[in-house]
Amino acid sequence: MTQARGIRVLVWGENHHEKHDEVPRRLYPDSMHETIAAGLRSLLGPDIVVDTATLDDPEHGLSAERLEQTDVLFWWGHVRHDAVDDAVVERVHRAVLAGMGLVVLHSGHFSKIFIRLMGTTCSLRWRQGDDRELVWTVSPTHPIAAGVPHPIVIPAQEMYGEFFDVPAPDELVFVSSFSGGEVFRSGMTFSRGRGRIFYFSPGDQDYPVYHQPEIQRVLANAAGWAFQDRPRDLPHLAMHRTGEFDTPREWNGEALA
Amino acid sequence: MTQARGIRVLVWGENHHEKHDEVPRRLYPDSMHETIAAGLRSLLGPDIVVDTATLDDPEHGLSAERLEQTDVLFWWGHVRHDAVDDAVVERVHRAVLAGMGLVVLHSGHFSKIFIRLMGTTCSLRWRQGDDRELVWTVSPTHPIAAGVPHPIVIPAQEMYGEFFDVPAPDELVFVSSFSGGEVFRSGMTFSRGRGRIFYFSPGDQDYPVYHQPEIQRVLANAAGWAFQDRPRDLPHLAMHRTGEFDTPREWNGEALA
Amino acid sequence: MTQARGIRVLVWGENHHEKHDEVPRRLYPDSMHETIAAGLRSLLGPDIVVDTATLDDPEHGLSAERLEQTDVLFWWGHVRHDAVDDAVVERVHRAVLAGMGLVVLHSGHFSKIFIRLMGTTCSLRWRQGDDRELVWTVSPTHPIAAGVPHPIVIPAQEMYGEFFDVPAPDELVFVSSFSGGEVFRSGMTFSRGRGRIFYFSPGDQDYPVYHQPEIQRVLANAAGWAFQDRPRDLPHLAMHRTGEFDTPREWNGEALA
């Protein structure tokens, strides 16, 4: 429980809408990724060290060295998924399987990295119609739901609805409803290899969702949950000789066979 | 796959509202349990044999002999949960753990048998407000969802909302939304012992939900899913001698050590 | 429940060991895939129609037309995973997500199709040491475990051990132990898209496992479980207009708003 160092988070943003579209620029003058990063810093203080990276950085800001120094990667992308280099996707994939945490946000459901990790189409229903979204906690013991109102009210948001084509999650944390009547499994955890993944759907370039303190609380909780203070280790094919784990031990003062 | 005999279903109804209250009497002149039974018969034909029982029958119609001849028990109760004899609850509990299927409907969430099987309070949010309920399939490969529209539209229904205090289900099949904005895990499977349990929330004495063909389809599917054509066998403490499973066999023409 | 037609199964075999190696040739003179197919036919009779295909067939015997006419595909591969054409893997992947069942056997854990569906490395521990494998049922209500002894005794088998790097299964059906002390989650179900997947580890080219009636029973059960009698439908991004599901209905003799 004693935590020796801050969690090193890297918030990755596609950073396209903030440069090209009026509404996102007005809502997120510092960009979406910097807004997300600022929310994490304000809630977690010295328990977290947050950096950001974008699509336009060399290697998209996701060099091997940087990933090695990242405990939890947040991912926001939307219209430029195809522009992400396959070699970088492969690198992120391996980092997750070796133990890096990953938090995939909203339209990141169609990112190359999420589709690769899920193995499914990751498609869903959607509608841009200023629906009110209510985010209900269905797993109240989950650390990602700690301190979160029930429900979180998002006054206006893009609708994401079922069927959301992902594997059944390890844990279903949040379920959302929308004014139009749709439902969505909006907060889900998945373990893949040695890494922990959280998908969270609220958040869109056209709505100020990431300014809401409740949403920032979820993201801060997710950073803590996805963090594992262990050496990275990609699962690999292991040859196993008989008896290698069978070290003799004492029991009751005598050696055991 | 070849099924030699029809599934023997017993639909149990509290049968209180149908006798005492005007709206249920008008909506369900043949009673709720008979309406449910008729729907099962019409959809499954010779694949099913359906009988009914009520609270007022001797032993509530749930004698040991009858339970032995029941493959799947449907349970509808609401205001008379306390009137169900503890010895009968114990008997049904053992039958489920030994392999009988159980389908718990709507307000049956507060029945003694469901609370005992879940180990939790089974409480929830509710409101009687003529909400429209939409029942969305989130597990499209599940046999209980076969042939079911997405969503099922229930024009008016009592609201049941989260947090629904039950264990995380083995499989989450349906999630409902209500006009008021609430969500509910409305179709869930649980295995307990050797028995299969399905909880399905749509259905209330004040709404004609059990007359909807889509709802009848879900219940017919549930009967098929909960049915297991095996001898009953209550899990029990088993003493295990070393090597009793280690029967010698041939391999490659020679006896194996 | 009434099943109008036999399940159309296609058993795919790499068919390399049977041609090149002495022990597999002796154990499986008709090839492994034909042995598996014969077991399915003998247990399921008219409920099943079984065909086979191999790596050396044109398009590996997995043309679009053939997949369309396949309800459940069994997959056995080992040393030639890399020889499977990526376009065929893509085709099988889409078929599974659209609703085809898939049963992956033993060393198929490293097949391209399984790795793609799982999103992980699918690596494991192993040792070829004539271990006795015991296959224990931990989900006794599961149809794949129906009629299966507890445990299944496999006199000699290659050892597969944990950690097996796959996502947590939807349902854990079997857990195996080996003489050397290792354990393995040897029977697991996964849903991906609209398709059902079963992974089953017993079975190796150097042991007569597929001749064991208990193993054949598991495979026959798996064919029934993975089969879905629905039209294929690949999940896709769906645009959703408000109210399209909101068809007016009658309630209590009056039209509902």
Add this chain to the structure above:
Amino acid sequence: MTQARGIRVLVWGENHHEKHDEVPRRLYPDSMHETIAAGLRSLLGPDIVVDTATLDDPEHGLSAERLEQTDVLFWWGHVRHDAVDDAVVERVHRAVLAGMGLVVLHSGHFSKIFIRLMGTTCSLRWRQGDDRELVWTVSPTHPIAAGVPHPIVIPAQEMYGEFFDVPAPDELVFVSSFSGGEVFRSGMTFSRGRGRIFYFSPGDQDYPVYHQPEIQRVLANAAGWAFQDRPRDLPHLAMHRTGEFDTPREWNGEALA
């Protein structure tokens, strides 16, 4: 992440074998519960405050006041399950559902509290035969498995084998094998109500298991995992008026409808 206070743990022991039987007295001269408590203290230091209680204490040491001041309760019992007062069981049950953590050890599988929480028989296979137990991690991202060897080797231990009649766990963390060939789901998590439960089977009065540092590590991890720093709150039936969560908010500088 920042933790303001130590986790308040209460280790409950039946304390029968240590008083009456020779082997347990020799292996655990300070009692099993004190040994477990000492292990937790040594590993967690100021992050934990550990107290103990036994069957013979007034109210078994589990008064309402004491439970209110307990974050995580450890439970070891074996031959005196029936001597535990039903009113105390009811009290512990409510405390768990309201948010108290519970760690059930070994033969505690047959305790009243565990059976009530699980809703099943909780029966299993067993044999007292000095089997070697190997405890394998199948969920390497789980915090309870952090820093634990793979496998943990227990030189001699009572055998517990499948089928273990409990609900499918939320997360399967450990699977054990025994020399005799049996397997057991030896580490499992369950959420019930607002409380977190961990069942861990290694540990018996006749073997020095609780002296092993690896076992102590698991128990210390479990204390951290089961702890939730939230006010207690028993789930209850909640009446929900329409729109109570629908507080108006600003969006984009304008009030939202």
